[in-house]
Amino acid sequence: MDRRGFVKNTGLLAMMFNLPIDKHRELFMKTIRVVNTGAEFEREKLNGPFGFKGAYLSELWQAVSKLKTASGESAIGLATQSILYADADLFVDNTETGGNALMFVLVNEALKLVKETPFQHPVELMEKIMPALQETAGRVTGKKDLNQNFIYNALVSIDNAAWLLYAKENGITSFDAMVPAPYRAALKHHNKQIAIMYQVPYDMPMSDLVNAMKEGYFVIKIKTGFPGSQEVMLARDMERLTQIHQTLKDYRTPHTGNGKLIYTMDANGRYEKKSLLLKYLDHAKKIGALDQVLVYEEPFVESNNEEVGDLGIRIAADESVHVVADAKKRIEQGYSALVLKGIAKTLSQSLKIAAFAQEHNIPCLCADLTVNPVLVEWHKNLAARIAPFPGIGMGLIETNGDLNYVNWEKMTGYQKLAGASWMQRKNGVFELSQDFYTTSGGIYDVPRHYEEMFSS
Structure with a gap:
């Protein structure tokens, strides 16, 4: 019996024994292995100085990450890098371009970890790579007290790509069904x-x-x-x-x-x-x-x-x-x-x-x-x-x-x-x-x- 038939039959068993089908189905989610990754970015200008946190932005980089799995599926995720939001001290201590470059370096470092980390769903992936990424982030930025939001911001495009991969690998086509x-x-x-x-x-x-x-x-x-x-x-x-x-x-x-x-x-x-x-x-x-x-x-x-x-x-x-x-x-x-x-x-x-x-x-x-x-x-x-x-x-x-x-x-x-x-x-x-x-x-x-x- 192939995997599709197995999942179908176990779903029928779940109904027979009055089990929650959604939870039952999640027991058989695929293990996803990312074998290829890529990252790009675009610089998008703002209409004028945009002020918050006591400082101003003039542009925002749009980070784009691509993940490809061993099964041949691929997905692309987007993020907007906001260094001022993520770590205002780092923003002030660097040029605007320099701060964005540091975050994009961290995106690429995170992608290396993703290739080493099989996962069943993105929440698990993020939990697995976070300890190593925190250590890497301090090294990349030279900032021992780096705000955790800087690391999260660097992960957004990867996380979104991982969710789209998770959906593709498991035949999910809606946000409602995608939420664990x-x-x-x-x-x-x-x-x-x-x-x-x-x-x-x-x-x-x-x-x-x-x-x-x-x-x-x-x-x-x-x-x-x-x-x-x-x-x-x-x-x-x-x-x-x-x-x-x-x-x-x-x-x-x-x-x-x-x-x-x-x-x-x-x-x-x-x-x-x-x-x-x-x-x-x-x-x-x-x-x-x-x-x-x-x-x-x-x-x-x-x-x-x-x-x-x-x-x-x-x-x-x-x-x-x-x-x-x-x-x-x-x-x-x-x-x-x-x-x-x-x-x-x-x-x-x-x-x-x-x-x-x-x-x-x-x-x-x-x-x-x-x-x-x-x-x-x-x-x-x-x-x-x-x-x-x-x-x-x-x-x-x-x-x-x-x-x-x-x-x-x-x-x-x-x-x-x-x-x-x-x-x-x-x-x-x-x-x-x-x-x-x-x-x-x-x-x-x-x-x-x-x-x-x-x-x-």
């Missing part, structure tokens, strides 16, 4: 709408923000943590909030119960002390903006362990959560939401965080890395399946590449399903039809543009 059984409860929803967090970076003109309101956006993500000393940062953050709130306070939306717009903030770990954030929140209350704040992402430096449960607003952990133990620690400190970043920390790691969050009734949102259009759909597959975010009643995702890339429209055109209704921004939301779930956002159709990078 231990993580499915966290991704059981099929949201019909996802609210788009419209990002307001340090230097965005208010005229651009007004135009966004006219287009129907209603969740406004304000980048805090201006460059400068802690005192300068706080003063500029408060000044900026006043400017934004004065511009937006009279706008209304049909998407909220009281008609008011929703604010979120993200300091990307710039605030050193809770006392400073309290001053910011007091200012928000004074100008009448605090009651519109839905969530504040990662306000503090990673080493800050102060309790946040008494701040009066929902605080979400992002950069400081590398593994489930970190998520547990932050929840114990009063954090009441988690940011999922499959496009920055790998889908494999995000599944673990999502499962932990679901088990502990902690809401999640999906924040951006200014990723390319293909990765927006990967991330949308997560945002579409997690529980609706409290206070808004739908999934919550940030995507700002359309505002920042010079070649956004060109990159969008690479996709085989470009123009699909669920790719369009409509009044501040993505409307997700059944077609989105059937096609899994097109992630299994890798654009020819990226395939051709390896044609030679």
Whole structure:
């Protein structure tokens, strides 16, 4: 009997004995052996300096990894390298090109480990190669205290390629079926709408923000943590909030119960002390903006362990959560939401965080890395399946590449399903039809543009 017949018959036995077929099937997943690898990258310019974490980006490298198995299957995965997000100190200590080059070297080092590591599913692969890659990353960068997010960012294209290989090797054609059984409860929803967090970076003109309101956006993500000393940062953050709130306070939306717009903030770990954030929140209350704040992402430096449960607003952990133990620690400190970043920390790691969050009734949102259009759909597959975010009643995702890339429209055109209704921004939301779930956002159709990078 061949393997296909064996799996078919064992599936029938599973039904006869009332066993969960999905879990039963996973017992017979193939062992995948990668025999050939490749990596390329493209440099994509931004429209202008893009500021967060107290610094600015001018371009983002798009890393592309290819894996080929012993059985002849191959897959290509994409990533957007964001050195400033991954390790701000390394970004400042190197040129922008130099930091990106270091991460791309690490991509190639990781690919060597993948060739030495058989696996049944990508979560297992990432767990197996991580210890050796951590050691290699310190050597490559010369940084003993390298942020773990730098390593995760370097793994995203490889992890995505591994998921596509896993699907091909096991005859899987949908995101729902691709998610391993231990993580499915966290991704059981099929949201019909996802609210788009419209990002307001340090230097965005208010005229651009007004135009966004006219287009129907209603969740406004304000980048805090201006460059400068802690005192300068706080003063500029408060000044900026006043400017934004004065511009937006009279706008209304049909998407909220009281008609008011929703604010979120993200300091990307710039605030050193809770006392400073309290001053910011007091200012928000004074100008009448605090009651519109839905969530504040990662306000503090990673080493800050102060309790946040008494701040009066929902605080979400992002950069400081590398593994489930970190998520547990932050929840114990009063954090009441988690940011999922499959496009920055790998889908494999995000599944673990999502499962932990679901088990502990902690809401999640999906924040951006200014990723390319293909990765927006990967991330949308997560945002579409997690529980609706409290206070808004739908999934919550940030995507700002359309505002920042010079070649956004060109990159969008690479996709085989470009123009699909669920790719369009409509009044501040993505409307997700059944077609989105059937096609899994097109992630299994890798654009020819990226395939051709390896044609030679």
